[in-house]
Amino acid sequence: MSECHSLSAGHRALAIRTDAPVIALAGQPNVGKTTVFNALTGMNQHVGNWPGKTVEQKRGVWSYQEVEYTLVDLPGTYSLTSNSEEERIAREFILNERPDVVIAVVDAANLERSLYLVAELLLLPAPIVLALNMMDVAEGEGLQIEPHVLEAALGIPVVPMAAGRGRGIEGLRSTVARLLRGELPYTPQRPVILPAHAEVLEQVTALITPYLPTTYPQPWAALKVLEGDSALLELLQARLPAAPWQSLQSLLHKHEDALLDIIGARYAWVARMVRAAVAQPPTGELSWTRRLDRIFTHPLWGSLSLLAILGAAFGLTYRLALPIQGWLAAGMAWLGTQAEGWLAPAPGWVRALLVQGVLGGTGMVITFLPLLAIFYILLALLEDTGYMARIAYLMDTVMHTLGLHGKSFMPLLLGFGCNVPAVLGTRIIESRQGRLLTAILVPLVPCAARLAVLGTLAPLFFGTDAVWAMMGLVLFNLGLVFVLGIVLHHTLFRGEKVAFVMEMPLYHVPNPRTLALYVWHNVRAFVQKAATVILVVSVGMAALSYFPNGDPLTSYMAQLGQALEPLARLMGVPWPLLMALLSSFIAKENTLATLGVIYGDLNSLQNLLTPAAALGYLVAQMVFIPCAATVATLRQELASWRITLAVIALYLVLSLGSGVLIYQLSQLW
Amino acid sequence: MMSLENLKAGQKGVIAGLHGGHGVVSRLATLGFTPGVQVEMVRNHGHGPVIVAVRGSQVALGRGEAAHVILVSLEGA
Numbered sequence: 244m245s246e247c248h249s250l251s252a253g254h255r256a257l258a259i260r261t262d263a264p265v266i267a268l269a270g271q272p273n274v275g276k277t278t279v280f281n282a283l284t285g286m287n288q289h290v291g292n293w294p295g296k297t298v299e300q301k302r303g304v305w306s307y308q309e310v311e312y313t314l315v316d317l318p319g320t321y322s323l324t325s326n327s328e329e330e331r332i333a334r335e336f337i338l339n340e341r342p343d344v345v346i347a348v349v350d351a352a353n354l355e356r357s358l359y360l361v362a363e364l365l366l367l368p369a370p371i372v373l374a375l376n377m378m379d380v381a382e383g384e385g386l387q388i389e390p391h392v393l394e395a396a397l398g399i400p401v402v403p404m405a406a407g408r409g410r411g412i413e414g415l416r417s418t419v420a421r422l423l424r425g426e427l428p429y430t431p432q433r434p435v436i437l438p439a440h441a442e443v444l445e446q447v448t449a450l451i452t453p454y455l456p457t458t459y460p461q462p463w464a465a466l467k468v469l470e471g472d473s474a475l476l477e478l479l480q481a482r483l484p485a486a487p488w489q490s491l492q493s494l495l496h497k498h499e500d501a502l503l504d505i506i507g508a509r510y511a512w513v514a515r516m517v518r519a520a521v522a523q524p525p526t527g528e529l530s531w532t533r534r535l536d537r538i539f540t541h542p543l544w545g546s547l548s549l550l551a552i553l554g555a556a557f558g559l560t561y562r563l564a565l566p567i568q569g570w571l572a573a574g575m576a577w578l579g580t581q582a583e584g585w586l587a588p589a590p591g592w593v594r595a596l597l598v599q600g601v602l603g604g605t606g607m608v609i610t611f612l613p614l615l616a617i618f619y620i621l622l623a624l625l626e627d628t629g630y631m632a633r634i635a636y637l638m639d640t641v642m643h644t645l646g647l648h649g650k651s652f653m654p655l656l657l658g659f660g661c662n663v664p665a666v667l668g669t670r671i672i673e674s675r676q677g678r679l680l681t682a683i684l685v686p687l688v689p690c691a692a693r694l695a696v697l698g699t700l701a702p703l704f705f706g707t708d709a710v711w712a713m714m715g716l717v718l719f720n721l722g723l724v725f726v727l728g729i730v731l732h733h734t735l736f737r738g739e740k741v742a743f744v745m746e747m748p749l750y751h752v753p754n755p756r757t758l759a760l761y762v763w764h765n766v767r768a769f770v771q772k773a774a775t776v777i778l779v780v781s782v783g784m785a786a787l788s789y790f791p792n793g794d795p796l797t798s799y800m801a802q803l804g805q806a807l808e809p810l811a812r813l814m815g816v817p818w819p820l821l822m823a824l825l826s827s828f829i830a831k832e833n834t835l836a837t838l839g840v841i842y843g844d845l846n847s848l849q850n851l852l853t854p855a856a857a858l859g860y861l862v863a864q865m866v867f868i869p870c871a872a873t874v875a876t877l878r879q880e881l882a883s884w885r886i887t888l889a890v891i892a893l894y895l896v897l898s899l900g901s902g903v904l905i906y907q908l909s910q911l912w
Numbered sequence: 913m914m915s916l917e918n919l920k921a922g923q924k925g926v927i928a929g930l931h932g933g934h935g936v937v938s939r940l941a942t943l944g945f946t947p948g949v950q951v952e953m954v955r956n957h958g959h960g961p962v963i964v965a966v967r968g969s970q971v972a973l974g975r976g977e978a979a980h981v982i983l984v985s986l987e988g989a
C-alpha cells in the first residue's frame with residue numbers, strides 16, 4: 244500500500260484553495276462531534292437533508308482571520324464501509340465533493356475505538372486534522388495523553404480539545420487555517436495490510452483500475468473490494484465486462500478471510516498509535532459508567548429505574564407545560580375578543596377568516612409549543628447523558644416479541660413528541676423489515692398534539708374521572724402497538740432476524756449548548772410545518788363553516804357533515820364531532836379548531852355524549868390516520884405508495900371501527 | 913469451541929474468529945471484535961442481550977449476534 248502516499252489530491256487542495264474552504268466534520272457516534280460542530284459554528288448553522296436522502300445534514304459557517312469556512316457535518320459512523328446509508332453518505336461526500344480539510348473528531352478517553360474511523364479516513368483524498376476531544380474526561384479517568392507524540396506518530400495535525408468546556412476551539416480553527424496555507428507538515432502514516440493479502444490486493448487493483456470512477460482512489464477502492472463492500476461491488480458489477488468480473492468474484496471468494504485481516508490490521512495500527520500517545524494507562528479504579536451501570540443495566544433495578552425515569556419525564560413535561568399552556572390559551576382568547584372588536588367594521592367573512600382562521604390557528608400552534616419544547620429538552624437530556632442506549636438495551640427483550648430489537652424503542656419514544664421525527668428516527672434500525680414495521684407502528688404512539696386534544700376533550704366528557712380515562716386511552720394505544728406489532732410480526736413480517744449491535748457510551752454531563760440547539764431545531768421544524776399546514780387548514784375550515792351565508796349550521800361544512808350523519812350516528816356522536824375527527828388528518832390539533840369553529844365555546848360539549856360514545860370517540864381520535872405531515876414522511880421513508888395507503892386504510896378502519904364497536908356494544912346492555 | 917454468549921458475567925475470553933454472514937461479521941469486526949482481542953463479559957442474564965467490554969468500550973449485543981463470536985480460551989472467573 245505504498246501507493247497511498249502518492250495520493251496527492253489532498254496536497255493539491257492544500258496549495259490552492261484558501262478562498263472559501265469547505266471543511267467536513269467526521270467522527271464516530273458518542274465522541275462529542277455535535278458539541279464540536281456547535282462550538283465551531285455557534286448559531287450560524289442550517290439543518291436540512293442530504294440531497295435525495297432522508298439523513299439529516301447540518302451545515303455551518305465560521306470566520307477566522309477574514310476567511311469564511313463552510314463546515315459540513317458528516318453522519319456519525321463507526322467505519323466507512325457501505326453497511327448503512329450514513330456510511331455511504333459520509334464517504335461519497337469526501338470522494339465526490341473533495342472537502343479542503345476533514346476534521347476527524349476522536350474521544351481521548353476511548354482512543355482505541357474512535358481512532359478506527361481515522362484509519363479509514365486516511366485512505367480518502369482529503370487532508371485530516373485530528374480533533375482530540377474530551378481531554379477533560381480522559382484526565383478525569385487518570386489517562387495521560389501526549390498530543391504531540393500522537394501527532395508525530397500519525398503525521399497529521401492533532402488538536403487537544405474539551406469542546407464541551409470551550410477548550411481547543413481556537414486551536415482547531417487556527418490549525419485548519421495553517422494547514423490550508425501549507426504551513427504545517429502533513430505526512431500521514433497509514434495502516435498497511437498484512438503480507439498474506441498484499442498479493443491479492445495487487446491483483447484486485449489490476450482488475451478494477453480501468454473501470455473505476457475517476458474520483459475513486461485505487462488503493463482505497465481495491466481495499467474496499469477486498470473487504471466485500473456491497474455498494475462498491477454493485478458499482479463494479481455494472482462497469483466490469485463479464486470476464487474480469489468473474490475473475491474478481493473467484494478471487495474474492497478465495498479470500499473471504501481478507502475482511503477480518505484488513506480490519507484487524509487497522510486495529511493493530513490503532514493500537515500502535517494508542518501505545519505511543521498514552522503515557523499513563525487509566526487507573527484500575529472502577530469508572531463512573533461502570534458504577535452507574537451496576538444499577539441501570541441490572542435486570543431488576545434497571546427496569547425499575549427506567550419506569551421511574553420515563554414516568555418522571557412525562558410527569559414533568561405535563562406538570563410544567565400545562566399551566567403555561569393555560570396562560571397562553573387565555574392570552575390568545577383575550578386577543579381574539581379584542582380582534583373581534585377592532586374588526587367590527589369589517590365584513591363578517593373577513594372577521595371569520597382572520598379571527599377564527601388565522602388567530603385561532605396561530606393560537607393553537609403557540610399554546611402547543613411549551614409541551615413540545617419541554618418534551619424535547621428531556622429527550623435531549625436522555626440522549627446526551629448516554630442513558631438512551633441503556634433504554635435500548637433494557638427494552639431489547641420486550642421489543643423482540645414484536646420481532647424488533649431495542650433500538651426500535653427509541654423512535655417509538657420520540658413519537659410522544661411528534662410522529663414525524665419518530666418516523667425519520669426509524670433510520671437507526673439497520674434492516675429494512677425492522678424499519679418498516681417500526682414506522683408502521685409509530686402512528687399508534689400518541690403525539691403531543693393528540694395528547695393535547697385528549698387533554699382538552701377528556702375533562703369535558705368525563706369531568707373528574709378524566710385522568711383515569713386519559714391514562715386508559717394512552718395505555719390502550721400502547722397495548723395496540725404490541726397487538727398490531729405481534730400480529731404483523733407473525734404474518735407479513737415473518738421470520739425477520741435483526742442484528743442488535745450497539746455501543747454503550749460513557750455517561751457524561753450533558754452540554755447545555757447541545758441541548759439548547761437540539762430543542763431549538765426540533766421546535767423550529769415543528770413551527771415551520773405547523774405554521775403552513777395548520778394555518779392554511781384553520782383558515783380553510785373557517786371559510787367552510789362561514790360560507791355560503793355566514794351561519795355555521797347551514798354552511799358547506801354542515802352540508803358535508805350532514806352527509807356523514809349515518810356514520811356519526813353509528814358512533815353515537817353528532818356530526819360536527821365526526822367532522823372534527825376527519826379534520827385531524829390534516830393536523831391532529833385541528834380537532835379542537837374545527838370544534839371551536841362549530842361550537843364556539845368548547846364548554847358546550849359538556850354532557851353532550853353518553854360515556855360510551857365519548858369513550859369510543861376518544862379511542863377513534865387516538866388511533867385515527869396519522870396527520871398529513873406524518874403520512875408524507877411515511878411515504879418518503881417506506882418508499883412505497885402501496886404500503887402507505889395500506890397504513891392509512893388500516894388506521895381508518897381501526898379508528899372508526901373501534902368507535903362504532905364501543906358505542907354499539909354499550910347499546911346492547 | 914465456545915461462543916461469546918456462553919461467557920458468564922466477569923469472565924474473560926480471547927476471540928478466535930467470527931462466523932456468519934458478511935454483514936454481521938463486518939459490523940462486529942468494525943466495533944473491535946477481531947481475532948486475538950480479549951473481551952470481558954459485563955452483563956449476561958442467560959437470556960436477552962449481553963454487554964461486552966471490548967477494546968476499552970462496552971457494546972451491547974443480541975444473543976444471536978454474540979453467538980457469531982467464537983472464543984479460543986477461557987480464563988477463570
